[in-house]
Amino acid sequence: MTSIPNICCSQTSDRLKFPGLPFFERIRTNNLLIICLLITYGCAQPEKKGIGDVYIPEVLTFAGDTIPIQDPDIRERLEKEILINQHWTSSTSLWIKKSGRWSPMIDSILKKNQIPEDFKYLVAIESGFDNVTSNKGAVGFWQLMEPTAREFGLRIDEEADERLNPEKSTEAACKLIARGKSVFGKWPETAVSYNIGITGLKSVMAGQYTDSFYDLLINPESGRYLFRILAAKLILSMPDKYGYSNLAPYERFTFREQVISETIADLPYWCRQNGFSYKCFRILNPWIRTNRIRFVDSLGPVKVKIPTNCTQFTQLPRPELPQPDSVARQTDNVFRNLVNQKDIKSLKEEALPKPTETEFHEIGPGENLGLIVRKYDLSLADLFRLNPGLEKRQNKIQKGQKLRIREESK
Numbered sequence: 001m002t003s004i005p006n007i008c009c010s011q012t013s014d015r016l017k018f019p020g021l022p023f024f025e026r027i028r029t030n031n032l033l034i035i036c037l038l039i040t041y042g043c044a045q046p047e048k049k050g051i052g053d054v055y056i057p058e059v060l061t062f063a064g065d066t067i068p069i070q071d072p073d074i075r076e077r078l079e080k081e082i083l084i085n086q087h088w089t090s091s092t093s094l095w096i097k098k099s100g101r102w103s104p105m106i107d108s109i110l111k112k113n114q115i116p117e118d119f120k121y122l123v124a125i126e127s128g129f130d131n132v133t134s135n136k137g138a139v140g141f142w143q144l145m146e147p148t149a150r151e152f153g154l155r156i157d158e159e160a161d162e163r164l165n166p167e168k169s170t171e172a173a174c175k176l177i178a179r180g181k182s183v184f185g186k187w188p189e190t191a192v193s194y195n196i197g198i199t200g201l202k203s204v205m206a207g208q209y210t211d212s213f214y215d216l217l218i219n220p221e222s223g224r225y226l227f228r229i230l231a232a233k234l235i236l237s238m239p240d241k242y243g244y245s246n247l248a249p250y251e252r253f254t255f256r257e258q259v260i261s262e263t264i265a266d267l268p269y270w271c272r273q274n275g276f277s278y279k280c281f282r283i284l285n286p287w288i289r290t291n292r293i294r295f296v297d298s299l300g301p302v303k304v305k306i307p308t309n310c311t312q313f314t315q316l317p318r319p320e321l322p323q324p325d326s327v328a329r330q331t332d333n334v335f336r337n338l339v340n341q342k343d344i345k346s347l348k349e350e351a352l353p354k355p356t357e358t359e360f361h362e363i364g365p366g367e368n369l370g371l372i373v374r375k376y377d378l379s380l381a382d383l384f385r386l387n388p389g390l391e392k393r394q395n396k397i398q399k400g401q402k403l404r405i406r407e408e409s410k
Helices: 006-016 023-044 072-086 089-112 117-127 146-151 166-184 187-196 198-207 220-237 267-273 278-284 341-350 369-375 380-386
Strands: 255-260 302-307 360-362 402-404
Touching: 072 089, 072 220, 089 117, 089 166, 089 220, 117 187, 117 220, 146 166, 166 187, 166 198, 187 198, 187 220, 267 278, 278 302, 369 380, 380 402
Parallel strands: none
Antiparallel strands: 255 302, 360 402
C-alpha cells in the first residue's frame, strides 16, 4: 500500500491549530484535510479481486455421461454459460432459493420414472422453477407445448391447464425424456432433443453424418442448451464455488389433498368458508384457470391441494352466503383468471363437453383419445367398444383418422 506523505496531514493539522486564519484560507485547509482523509480511507481498503477463471471440476458428468471438457470448444462454451449465470446474480439467487422448495418433489418423480436426477436442472433453465408462459405458448415448469402435453395425458381446457401442475407436468416431462432416450440412447443428446425436438435433432445429426451432439454445428439456442444445463448443475450443486452462500431456500408448501366430487360455483366463497384464502388455494393449485371447479362425469373427481398454514389478514368474518354479484358468479368474467389471455378465443371454441349428433369424429392435430372422450362425454371403454381394435392401436392414432363416437343410426 502506498503511504501518504507526512507533509500532507502534518501541514493540515498545524493549520487547524490556528482558528485565526483568514476565512478563505480555512476553507482551503479544510478541503485539503478532506482530500487527505479520502486518500487514507481509499488506501486502507483491501484490494478488490478481479474476475478469475470459473471453477470447472476435472471430471464433469451429466446423467452419468462424461462431458469432454478437455476439448477447447466444449470448455469455452461451458465457461460462457457459467459466467453468464454466475454474474446474473438476481436470477441465479432465485434459482437457488426456489430449487430448495421444488427439487425434492422433482427428484422423487424423476427417480420413480427412472430418469437421472440431473434432468431437474432443465427446470432451472426452462422456467427458473416458476410457472411461466413463453411467447411460443409453452407453459409451466417444463415449458410443455399443448399437443405434447395432451399426448401425455394432461388436461387442457377452459377451466384447467395441468401444464401448470408441477407434479403432473413433471410426470409428462419424464415420458417425453424417456422417449428421447429410446431414440438416441445417450442422455446428453436426449437433453438437447428436449429443446430442438427428437425429429429435429435426428435430422441435424443425419445431415452432418454424426451421432454425437458435440460434433454438431447447430442453431445457437440448441447449441447452448446442454451447457446451460451443466452451468445450472454446477452452480446449484456447489453454490459456494460461484460466490453464492447463505441463501436460505424458500419454505416448501404444506398442504393436504382433497378430492372434489361436486361442482363449486364460487371458489373464493368456498375457500373462505373452509378457513383459508382464495389466494393460498390458487398458489397451491395454479392449474385451475377460473373461479370455479366444475364436476364433469367423464373427467371424474378433481384432486386439489388444501393449504394447512394459510395466513389471513382480513378482519371480516367468514361469509354466510356468497355474493350474488361476485366475480365467480358472473359468467362473462369466468375467463378473468386465465394465465394466458391470448388463449381465450381458442378455449371458448373448445367448449367442454360438446354434445353432437354426428356419428364420427375426425382426429385433428394434437388430439388424443383423452381429449376426444371428454369432448363427447364418453368413457374410453365406450370408445373402444364403438371402434373394435382401437384399444390395441391407441398409441398409433393419426390426424385425419375417423373414430365412431356414437351408436350407428338405425
